[in-house]
Amino acid sequence: MSDKVKVTIDGITVEVEPGTSILNAARQIGGDIVPPAMCYYSKLEGSGGKCRTCLVKVSKGSEKDPRPMPKLVASCRTGVMDGMEVQNITSPEVIEARKGVVEILLINHPLDCPVCDQAGECHLQDLSFEHGVADTRYEFDRRTFEKIDIGDKIQLHMTRCILCYRCVYVADQITDNRVHGILGRGDASEISTYIEKAIENDFSGNVIDVCPVGALTDKTFRFKNRVWFTKPVDAHRDCPKCKGKVTLWYKGEEVLRVTGRKDQFGEVEDFICNTCRFDTKNTSDWVIEGPRHISHTSVISSNHYEMTLLPVIKENPILMEANKIEFDRATKV
Amino acid sequence: MARKLLLGNINVPGIHTFDVYRQHGGYRAVEKALKTMTPDAVVEEVKTSGLRGRGGAGFPTGMKWSFLAKPEGRERYLVCNADESEPGTFKDRYLMTHIPHLLIEGMIVSSFALGAKTSYIYVRGEMMPQIRILERAIAEAKNAGFLGKNILGSGYDLELYVQPGGGAYICGEETALIESLEGKRGNPRIKPPFPAISGVWACPTVVNNVETIAAVVPIINDGGEEYAKVGNGRSTGTKLISASGNLNKPGVYEIELGLPVEEFIYSEEYCGGIANGKRLKAVVAGGSSVPILPANLILKTINGQPRLMSYESLSDGGFQTGSMLGSGGFIAFDEDQCIVRNTWNFARFYHHESCGQCSPCREGTGWMEKVLHNLENGHGKMSDIDLLVDVSKKIEGNTICPLGDAAAWPVASAIRHFRDEFEWHITNSKTAMEQNYGLANYADPLPKLEEAIQN
Amino acid sequence: MLSVTEHKEIEFSANLISKFEEIVTRYPEGKQKSALLPVLHLVQAEYGWISPEAMDKIAAFLQIQAIEVYEVATFYTMFFMRPQGKFVLEVCRTGPCCLVGAEKIMHHIEKTLGVKEGEVTADGNFSWRGVECLAACGMAPVLQIGPEYTFYENLTEDSVDKLIENLKNKI
Numbered sequence: 009m010s011d012k013v014k015v016t017i018d019g020i021t022v023e024v025e026p027g028t029s030i031l032n033a034a035r036q037i038g039g040d041i042v043p044p045a046m047c048y049y050s051k052l053e054g055s056g057g058k059c060r061t062c063l064v065k066v067s068k069g070s071e072k073d074p075r076p077m078p079k080l081v082a083s084c085r086t087g088v089m090d091g092m093e094v095q096n097i098t099s100p101e102v103i104e105a106r107k108g109v110v111e112i113l114l115i116n117h118p119l120d121c122p123v124c125d126q127a128g129e130c131h132l133q134d135l136s137f138e139h140g141v142a143d144t145r146y147e148f149d150r151r152t153f154e155k156i157d158i159g160d161k162i163q164l165h166m167t168r169c170i171l172c173y174r175c176v177y178v179a180d181q182i183t184d185n186r187v188h189g190i191l192g193r194g195d196a197s198e199i200s201t202y203i204e205k206a207i208e209n210d211f212s213g214n215v216i217d218v219c220p221v222g223a224l225t226d227k228t229f230r231f232k233n234r235v236w237f238t239k240p241v242d243a244h245r246d247c248p249k250c251k252g253k254v255t256l257w258y259k260g261e262e263v264l265r266v267t268g269r270k271d272q273f274g275e276v277e278d279f280i281c282n283t284c285r286f287d288t289k290n291t292s293d294w295v296i297e298g299p300r301h302i303s304h305t306s307v308i309s310s311n312h313y314e315m316t317l318l319p320v321i322k323e324n325p326i327l328m329e330a331n332k333i334e335f336d337r338a339t340k341v
Numbered sequence: 342m343a344r345k346l347l348l349g350n351i352n353v354p355g356i357h358t359f360d361v362y363r364q365h366g367g368y369r370a371v372e373k374a375l376k377t378m379t380p381d382a383v384v385e386e387v388k389t390s391g392l393r394g395r396g397g398a399g400f401p402t403g404m405k406w407s408f409l410a411k412p413e414g415r416e417r418y419l420v421c422n423a424d425e426s427e428p429g430t431f432k433d434r435y436l437m438t439h440i441p442h443l444l445i446e447g448m449i450v451s452s453f454a455l456g457a458k459t460s461y462i463y464v465r466g467e468m469m470p471q472i473r474i475l476e477r478a479i480a481e482a483k484n485a486g487f488l489g490k491n492i493l494g495s496g497y498d499l500e501l502y503v504q505p506g507g508g509a510y511i512c513g514e515e516t517a518l519i520e521s522l523e524g525k526r527g528n529p530r531i532k533p534p535f536p537a538i539s540g541v542w543a544c545p546t547v548v549n550n551v552e553t554i555a556a557v558v559p560i561i562n563d564g565g566e567e568y569a570k571v572g573n574g575r576s577t578g579t580k581l582i583s584a585s586g587n588l589n590k591p592g593v594y595e596i597e598l599g600l601p602v603e604e605f606i607y608s609e610e611y612c613g614g615i616a617n618g619k620r621l622k623a624v625v626a627g628g629s630s631v632p633i634l635p636a637n638l639i640l641k642t643i644n645g646q647p648r649l650m651s652y653e654s655l656s657d658g659g660f661q662t663g664s665m666l667g668s669g670g671f672i673a674f675d676e677d678q679c680i681v682r683n684t685w686n687f688a689r690f691y692h693h694e695s696c697g698q699c700s701p702c703r704e705g706t707g708w709m710e711k712v713l714h715n716l717e718n719g720h721g722k723m724s725d726i727d728l729l730v731d732v733s734k735k736i737e738g739n740t741i742c743p744l745g746d747a748a749a750w751p752v753a754s755a756i757r758h759f760r761d762e763f764e765w766h767i768t769n770s771k772t773a774m775e776q777n778y779g780l781a782n783y784a785d786p787l788p789k790l791e792e793a794i795q796n
Numbered sequence: 797m798l799s800v801t802e803h804k805e806i807e808f809s810a811n812l813i814s815k816f817e818e819i820v821t822r823y824p825e826g827k828q829k830s831a832l833l834p835v836l837h838l839v840q841a842e843y844g845w846i847s848p849e850a851m852d853k854i855a856a857f858l859q860i861q862a863i864e865v866y867e868v869a870t871f872y873t874m875f876f877m878r879p880q881g882k883f884v885l886e887v888c889r890t891g892p893c894c895l896v897g898a899e900k901i902m903h904h905i906e907k908t909l910g911v912k913e914g915e916v917t918a919d920g921n922f923s924w925r926g927v928e929c930l931a932a933c934g935m936a937p938v939l940q941i942g943p944e945y946t947f948y949e950n951l952t953e954d955s956v957d958k959l960i961e962n963l964k965n966k967i
Contacts, residue, residue: 057531058699060739079738085531108735112704145728148711171697189863190526190697191870193509195707197697202866203848416824428890428929459824466837466874467930469945502822507833507872510928524832524858526871542827585892585933592934629891629929672892672933686891690928696871 013090017041017064018098030083030094031062035273041096042273044106044135046113046220047172048084049275055177056084059170060109061135065102068093080105103139110140116151116195117221118167126222128235128307131274132170153198158188159206161227161286162216166198169223175199175215182279183209199223210249213285217268217276228286229257229265236307238264240300245293249281255300256291263289272303343610344571346559346579347552348595351439357474359481362442370561371487374450375495378561383454387557389565391577396422396513396550397628397668398743399652402557408537409455410545418546419457421448421554422518423464423471426510428629428690429670432581433551435593437464437471441478445501447554449487450561452499455547459500462551463518466506475503510694514742515548516540517696528698529742550668552581573599576651580669587675589613602626602648602655603640606673619675622780623759626655627667629687630747632754633680634664635783643787660754676780681766681773684755685713691748702745705736709752716763719770726763730756759783806849808857812842816857828858832868836875841943845876873927874942881916881923883963885909886940887951889926892933897951901937902926904953908960921967922960 012023015033018041024033032050034042043064048056056062062084066077071091080102083094096102114136121127153166171190176199179186188201201207207215215224238257245252257265266285268276288294302309322328345351355361362368374383388403409417421444425433437444444462452460464472479501482488490498509527511517516530519541540546556578560568569577576598582605585591590613596605605611606621615621624639625631642648643662648655655666674683692706709732715721733749740746756763762778808816816835823830835858839850846869855862869875876884887893887902902924906912909922916923932938935949939956941963948959 057741060699060701063739082531082741087533105735105739109700109739112708112735113700115704115708146708148708170700171703173698186861187863189867191866192697193526193871193873194692194695194697195703197703202863202870425931426929427931429892429933431931431933431935434931465931466833466872467927467940467945469837469943470947500822504822504830505834505837507836507868508874508927509872521833522830523827524829524860524868525864526867542824583934585936586895591936625891670933672895674895678895683891683894686889686894690890693928 013088013092015088015090015092015094017094018096024088026088028088030064030066030081030086030088030092031056033088034083034094034096043083043096044131044139045084045273046131046135046170047174049174049177049218050273051275051279052174052177052181052218055172055174057082059113059172061106061113061139063102063105063109065095065099066092067095067099106139107141110136111144111146113170114140114144115146117170118150118152120168124168124222125225125230125235126168126219129274130222131220151195156200156204157227158201159208159212161213161282162207163225163227163230164199165223165225166200167223168221169199170221171197171199172220174218174220175224178214178218178279179207179209179212182211182214183207185209210281210283211279213282214268214276214279216285217270217279220274226265226267226285228289232264233259240302240308242269242297242300243294244297245284245288245295247281247284250284251278252280252284253278254280254284254294256294256296261291263291265289269300343595343597343600344579345595346568346571347436347443347555347581348440348593356440357438357442357478359442359478359485362440363485366562367442368446368482368485368487370446370558371449371453372493374453374561375493375497380454380456383450383557383561386565387454387560390556390560390568391565391572391575392553392556392560392568393576393652394550395552395556395580395668397427397630399666402549402553405537405549406451406455406547408535409547410538411456412545416459416542416544417455417457418541418544419448419452419455419460420518420522420541420546420548421460421462421551422513422515422548423462423468423551424506424510424513424518425468425551426465426513426694427668427670428687429583429585429625429672430628430668431583431585432593432669434468434471435583436551436555436581437468437475441471441474442482443555443558444475444551445478445482445487447557448501449482449492449499451547451549451554451557452501453497454557457547458498459502461502461504461522461541463504463506463512463522465512466508469505472503472505479503509696510690511696511742511744514744517742518548519546526696528696529744531741571597573597573649573651574653576653576666580650580666582650582669582671584612584671584673586671586673587616587619587678588673589616596650598649598651599654600650602650605650605671612673615673615675617675619677620780620784621673622676622678622783623674623680625664625670625672625674625751626650627665628670629672629690630743630750631665631667632660632663632750633684633758634662634754635758636780637784637787638662638758639664641787645787660750661757664754677777679717679777680755680759680762681713681717684752685710685717687751688713688748691744691751695744695748699741699745701736702740702748705732705745706748708732709736709748713752716766719766719774721763721767721770723764723767725767726756726760729753804847804849806843806847806853808839808853809842812838813857820858829860829864831858832860832865833872836865836869836872837943840875844882845879879916882921882967883923883941885922885924886927886930886942887924888928888930888932888936888938890929892929893936893938896936898937901939901951901953901956904956905960908957921964 043062046059063080064083070089393399512527517527536546621636688710692710697703737749851865937951
């Protein structure tokens with residue numbers, strides 16, 4: 009007998025530890041049935057439940073109590089029960105609700121992707137592309153805020169914020185003194201320090217990595233390049249403050265930015281310190297491990313050196329020659 | 342005259358003082374419970390009474406109490422929800438102002454039943470005068486030995502404190518109230534865990550409305566069975582109804598559940614009819630969040646039965662043709678009132694009061710308000726009506742707490758029953774700025790069931 | 797975000813501090829953050845509004861981060877984040893009050909005081925604003941005036957005129 013509980017999501021059964029959330033059970037299965045998550049972050053305690061993009065339908069509560077749950081539930085904050093059956097992409101109700109959430113998340117978003125550093129690795133872009141509709145029915149002025157610098161390394165562009173609260177949890181849990189938070193109420197809520205204060209802390213830069221949109225960006229990378237023109241390489245160094253395991257983003261020979269290593273769900277494997285992130289940008293500072301694997305569906309892969317040549321090119325010397333420069337550049341670390 | 346279990350002595354001069362309250366049988370329930378009953382027996386009595394939460398949800402109180410976790414060595418708390426903010430509801434203000442000791446007495450008995458040694462009354466901050474009244478009443482009760490250490494020699498200790506809110510409707514939601522009591526923003530918590538397991542300071546907690554707590558006093562005095570004899574079906578006991586709007590005699594009335602709505606509106610014992618000789622157009626029967634009904638559907642159910650003031654009868658017909666008793670905030674609209682303007686007003690309220698934590702409510706309430714503002718001010722389009730219905734559906738059921746539903750229902754129901762009036766606002770936008778749509782056919786005899794469902 | 801141009805040191809009176817201390821005793825050990833709302837009310841009653849300096853002082857007293865006070869003070873609508881008139885007339889603007897003329901009362905107050913919602917009269921004595929449901933719908937229209945939050949019910953234009961006259965005499 010195992011202590012594990014069985015849960016079926018979109019017809020696929022998986023056994024997970026008791027106390028696992030539906031979302032994490034779905035992540036163990038992987039693939040298309042994983043609900044999107046804009047506010048939940050597995051490494052931040054208490055996160056989740058807010059954005060409502062991960063809503064799913066529980067069509068059977070458990071083996072013991074098979075009644076369905078009356079409303080759609082946030083899969084990130086609902087624990088699995090033995091025998092539970094969940095519908096995500098197989099439920100039209102879920103798909104419709106999720107469309108609604110995407111539309112609602114976008115009504116006050118500036119859609120300034122062409123000038124946003126997050127474009128290409130923005131979860132809201134992915135979400136809209138995968139789960140949204142092409143047009144909006146919103147006809148009113150969008151909410152705007154002044155851009156503010158919170159310290160010399162981080163910029164807060166509140167207009168883009170979707171109020172996921174992740175950066176607040178980072179400040180509470182990863183740094184030792186939170187100076188920013190959520191002010192105001194309702195749709196007038198904003199992330200702010202209230203009284204102009206720099207966020208100065210060895211780990212404050214992690215707010216950039218956890219931000220699902222372009223609300224918190226790295227000023228040392230600001231307007232340097234589009235992320236899909238840069239090449240991610242895993243590297244590490246001996247760092248007294250953090251594990252020193254990072255991804256370096258190259259353009260040619262130059263490291264344009266340093267981030268934590270993000271997994272397939274966009275979450276960093278380890279939080280990194282500000283020294284690694286902002287002040288260690290020479291290749292000589294790092295031990296290079298190799299190319300960072302990026303999902304082939306990501307826009308970043310479009311210019312990625314893990315370029316696999318199509319068989320038709322490999323077999324044809326003329327095509328091979330024509331693609332040589334591109335192939336050489338892409339495979340050069 | 343109907344039986345008055347809560348407000349029977351409300352007109353006795355000085356009833357707000359301990360001495361007068363005591364002379365009129367006050368604190369008998371404390372004596373009975375602490376001296377002759379076990380905490381479990383009190384819970385059983387409340388279960389027998391069939392009392393349902395008076396704050397709006399109508400959940401059986403005894404059952405809620407029995408869910409309270411009782412881990413060894415851990416404090417338990419009772420918190421009274423006096424954050425009365427639901428538009429149309431003002432019964433708790435009335436009760437706390439005029440007969441504060443009834444609440445204190447109920448708090449002592451209920452705290453004893455739940456094993457709470459410290460209890461709080463969370464009062465909305467705007468009710469500063471009521472906070473002072475309650476603090477004075479608590480001091481009097483303590484002075485008389487009904488609070489503090491070893492109450493009436495029973496060995497039971499209880500401290501009771503009043504906590505002010507700061508101006509936030511959302512703190513009427515029990516987990517937002519708990520957050521607020523902890524000195525935080527009033528963001529509702531994600532459930533589970535429920536407060537009965539992990540509430541204030543992560544301790545097991547029960548949150549009950551003022552009227553619910555007050556109702557425990559007659560239940561203990563007369564027995565749960567006696568209480569259950571009053572009322573109608575599963576709507577036992579009496580209910581305080583806050584009557585407002587275009588009525589001859591607005592105010593707080595204690596009714597026996599099951600009273601016909603028509604009698605409540607038109608009899609001299611209660612509201613005395615519609616003010617200024619006008620005709621009734623619509624009613625919001627349970628506070629602003631419940632669906633609005635046109636005059637014909639509030640007086641009779643779709644089957645032609647008289648509509649009663651009870652949980653069951655008011656919800657008869659579901660949301661298609663019914664509504665809810667909610668918190669008992671009974672708002673009457675006369676023939677001169679504009680449903681579009683009122684719907685916009687309510688939408689603005691929910692937009693203003695959304696905590697902003699979850700996205701459908703944060704963004705959706707503002708969107709609905711803006712569209713309704715356009716409609717009310719002559720800039721609406723026909724497609725706006727369906728857009729509103731759709732946005733309300735996107736919010737309803739998809740939020741962390743019931744505020745999303747509360748914001749969606751008034752909009753959806755106003756369009757469901759008053760679509761003609763919304764359309765008229767669009768097709769006659771200039772006229773609509775100067776005059777109202779009037780009564781139209783909203784008080785006409787009801788169509789047959791089949792037709793109504795088709796529409 | 798608020799930019800502080802001039803930093804004014806403030807000192808809470810001994811009387812105020814002793815009230816804070818009493819409030820803290822109402823909660824279990826270590827849960828003094830619960831005192832935040834009552835403390836904010838006391839500070840606003842004393843100063844008429846909640847300044848950033850006052851919030852920093854409150855944070856220090858309750859041993860919490862300043863941002864925790866800012867977050868809470870800006871969430872609840874009763875707390876003023878900028879100075880107000882000596883008397884703030886807060887008129888209920890929600891549905892039931894509007895059914896019996898609250899909008900007319902607000903227009904009348906605006907005309908009488910000569911300032912828009914949220915503004916302060918030139919003499920610094922009055923400001924007014926519409927607020928959401930005050931749970932007094934049966935006595936509508938209503939307004940309240942802090943810091944005692946005295947209630948004025950069944951308002952008419954005449955009763956509002958008298959009220960403003962009375963308040964002027966108190967100055």
